Amino acid sequence: MTDRFAYPLFAAVLVALAVYGVVRAITHARGRRLAWAAVVVWMLATVFMTVRPGTGRGVRLNLVPWPDGRGSAFDAILNTGVFVPLGLLLATLGWRLVLALAAGLAVSLTIEVVQYVSDLGRTADVNDLITNTLGAGIGWGAAWLLMSLRSRPRGG
Structure with a gap:
């Protein structure tokens, strides 16, 4: 699949x-199978997009957080946005924040290690670890907020 189609399709999957x-989160849905299936879809799509040949050459590694700013903010x-759905889904499955953060970090670390040890022309980057984990936390926090707002008794 070419990048011309892969990136928009990946974005559509993440949004969905x-x-x-x-x-x-809003409806306090009880079904777990569909939520776990969504986590698996997220995992497969994310692995497909991050562990495939890049445009660079050789093994590249960045261990310096926020190096020069060129393209870093974008x-x-x-990277944060990619992991938000994971945090949302894990929160609705009842995972605690610490576990959701650990899952985001573990998945991100696995991806970065694979990028480093395989000659895919991609950069293994400490910034990705930070932003991916942050994304899982933001997703978890958003779901928690939505679930807690829905749980509040309506006063009058």
Whole structure:
């Protein structure tokens, strides 16, 4: 699949999963199978997009957080957004924040290690670890907020 189609399709999948997570949070949906299926879809789509050949050559590694700013802000926003659906879904499955953050970090670390050890022309980047984990936390927090707002008794 060419990048021309892969990126828009990936974005559409992420938006659909995020919307599903928000709906689950608002409605306090009980079904777990569909939510776990959504997590699997997120995982497969994310792995497909991050562990495939890039445009660079050789093994590249960045261990310096926020190095020079060129493209960093845009990448940070994108990387954060990719992991928001994971946090949303895990929160609606009843995961605690610490576990959702650990899952985001573990998935991100796995992706970065694979990018580093395989010669895919991609950069293994500490900034990705930070922003991906942040995205999982933001997604979890958004779901928690929506679930807690829905749980409040309506006063009058």
